[in-house]
Amino acid sequence: MTSLYLECNAGISGDMTVAALLDLGADEKLLRNVLNSIPAEGFFVEISRVKKAGIDCCDFCVVLDSAHENHDHDMEYLHGQDFVHVCSEDAGHGHTHSHSENVEHGHNTEHTHSHQEEAHHHMHHHEHRGMAEIAKIIEQTQMTENARSLALKIFQILAKAEAKAHATDINQVHFHEVGAIDSIVDIIAVAVCIDNLGIKNVIIPKLCEGKGTVRCQHGILPIPVPATANIMETYHLAVEIMDVQGEFVTPTGAAIVAALRTSDQLPKQFVIKKTGLGAGKRAYERPSILRAMLIEEKIGKDIVYKLETNIDDCSGEVLGYTMERLFEAGARDVHYQPVYMKKNRPGWQLNVICEEEKIAQLEQIIFEETTTIGIRRIRVERSVLGRNIEKVQTPYGAALVKICHLGDVTKIYPEYESVVKICKEYQLPYQEVYDIVRDSYKTTH
Numbered sequence: 001m002t003s004l005y006l007e008c009n010a011g012i013s014g015d016m017t018v019a020a021l022l023d024l025g026a027d028e029k030l031l032r033n034v035l036n037s038i039p040a041e042g043f044f045v046e047i048s049r050v051k052k053a054g055i056d057c058c059d060f061c062v063v064l065d066s067a068h069e070n071h072d073h074d075m076e077y078l079h080g081q082d083f084v085h086v087c088s089e090d091a092g093h094g095h096t097h098s099h100s101e102n103v104e105h106g107h108n109t110e111h112t113h114s115h116q117e118e119a120h121h122h123m124h125h126h127e128h129r130g131m132a133e134i135a136k137i138i139e140q141t142q143m144t145e146n147a148r149s150l151a152l153k154i155f156q157i158l159a160k161a162e163a164k165a166h167a168t169d170i171n172q173v174h175f176h177e178v179g180a181i182d183s184i185v186d187i188i189a190v191a192v193c194i195d196n197l198g199i200k201n202v203i204i205p206k207l208c209e210g211k212g213t214v215r216c217q218h219g220i221l222p223i224p225v226p227a228t229a230n231i232m233e234t235y236h237l238a239v240e241i242m243d244v245q246g247e248f249v250t251p252t253g254a255a256i257v258a259a260l261r262t263s264d265q266l267p268k269q270f271v272i273k274k275t276g277l278g279a280g281k282r283a284y285e286r287p288s289i290l291r292a293m294l295i296e297e298k299i300g301k302d303i304v305y306k307l308e309t310n311i312d313d314c315s316g317e318v319l320g321y322t323m324e325r326l327f328e329a330g331a332r333d334v335h336y337q338p339v340y341m342k343k344n345r346p347g348w349q350l351n352v353i354c355e356e357e358k359i360a361q362l363e364q365i366i367f368e369e370t371t372t373i374g375i376r377r378i379r380v381e382r383s384v385l386g387r388n389i390e391k392v393q394t395p396y397g398a399a400l401v402k403i404c405h406l407g408d409v410t411k412i413y414p415e416y417e418s419v420v421k422i423c424k425e426y427q428l429p430y431q432e433v434y435d436i437v438r439d440s441y442k443t444t445h
Contacts, residue, residue, distance in 0.1 A: 003201040007291040009208050011248025013280055014186025015060045017256050020278030032390035034192050037142035043181050050279045052189045053287040057279035062182040092186040131159045141273035144195055151191035157255040163225035183252050191255055202260040206238040227251040231258050236283035246284045262445050265388030267297040297386035297405050303351055307376040312347030313371050322369040329365060330358050394440040396422045401441050412438050
C-alpha cells in the first residue's frame with residue numbers, strides 16, 4: 001500500500017505542505033485553476049524553486065496586496081527575530097522562477113469606489129472573517145467534493161482550537177491568522193493536492209517544535225501558541241521540543257497534520273517511490289524544509305529461531321508456568337502440541353519462537369522449569385506483513401489495535417489485552433468488545 005510520509009523534523013506550515021505536495025507531483029495547472037475560482041480578491045500565487053541550506057526545494061507563496069497583508073505571527077516575524085520573506089518581489093534570496101503564470105485576483109480596473117475605500121473594506125472583512133464566511137468561500141470554490149470536505153475539516157479543527165483558546169463558541173470565533181486570505185489559499189491548496197495525488201494513508205510520526213516566544217495579534221505568546229497547543233492536545237500529536245528558538249509548527253500546520261494523519265508509525269520496511277521538498281519562509285538555525293515521501297510497504301523477510309524439545313514427564317501446571325516465564329522473557333510465541341515419543345509414549349512438544357539474542361535466556365528457562373535434557377535450535381526465515389500498533393478511542397475508552405497491510409488491503413486486529421481490560425471493567429462479552437474496537441477504528445479512518 002502506498003502512503004504519504006510527512007517528515008516534520010523542521011516543523012510544518014500551510015505553505016510548506018503545499019510546496020512539498022507540488023514537488024511530489026501534484027498537478028500545478030489543476031491547482032491554479034482551483035485557486036483562480038476562489039471568490040476573494042487581493043492575492044496571487046507564485047510557485048518557484050529556492051535553496052534551503054543548499055538543497056533545492058519547491059516554494060509556494062501567496063502574495064498579498066497591502067489591503068490584505070497578514071500582520072500576524074504566522075506571516076511576519078518572531079519576537080526577537082526578523083521575518084525573512086522569500087517571494088519574488090524580494091531581491092537577493094536566490095529565487096529562480098520556473099513559471100511566469102500567476103493566479104491573480106482583484107485587478108479589475110472597472111471599480112466604482114476608491115482604492116482607499118476598497119482597502120478599508122477588505123481590511124475590515126479580513127479582521128472579522130469567521131467560520132461561516134470561510135465555509136461560504138470554500139463552498140463557492142470549484143474543486144472536487146473530496147477536496148472541499150478536507151478543506152472544511154482542516155478549518156473546523158482550527159476553529160475549535162481558536163474557540164478553546166479564546167473561551168468562545170466555534171461559530172463566534174473570528175480568525176486573525178486563520179481567516180486571512182493567505183491561510184485560506186494554503187488550506188484549499190493542501191486539500192486539492194492531497195485529493196489530486198489520491199492519498200488515503202498519511203504517516204506522521206511526530207512534530208518538531210522550537211522554543212521561546214512569538215509576537216502575534218494578541219501580543220507576545222509562548223511557543224507553541226495556544227491554538228497550536230490545543231490541536232496537539234486534542235489530537236494526541238507527538239511533539240519533540242528542539243533546543244532551537246522559533247516557531248516551527250504553525251496553527252495551520254498543526255491542523256493539517258490533525259486532519260491528514262492516519263498513523264504515527266512507519267512500516268518496518270518500505271521503499272521510497274518519490275520525494276518532495278517544501279520550503280518554509282523563515283530563516284532558522286535549522287533550515288525550514290518539509291520532506292514528503294510517497295512510500296510503499298515491503299513485505300520483509302525476517303530471521304527467527306525455533307527452540308524445540310519433547311517432554312513426557314511434566315505436569316500441565318509446570319508447562320503452563322514455563323509458558324508464562326518464556327513470554328515474560330521476550331519469546332515471540334510459545335505453544336505445545338501432543339506427540340507420541342519413543343516406545344509410543346505420549347508427550348508434549350514445546351515450541352518457542354524467538355530472536356537470536358534471546359536464545360540463551362529462553363533455553364535457560366526451559367532447562368530450569370522442565371525435565372528436558374536437550375533442546376533443538378532451528379533457524380527459520382519467515383515473510384511478514386507490514387504492521388503497526390495504533391490507539392483508537394471507543395465508547396469504553398482507549399484501546400490498541402494491530403494494523404497489517406497486504407497491498408491495498410488493511411487488516412485490523414484489536415489487541416487482546418485492550419479487549420480484556422474493557423471486558424472486565426464493563427462486564428461485556430469478549431466478542432462484543434472486539435467488534436466495537438474494530439468498528440471504532442474503521443469509523444475514524
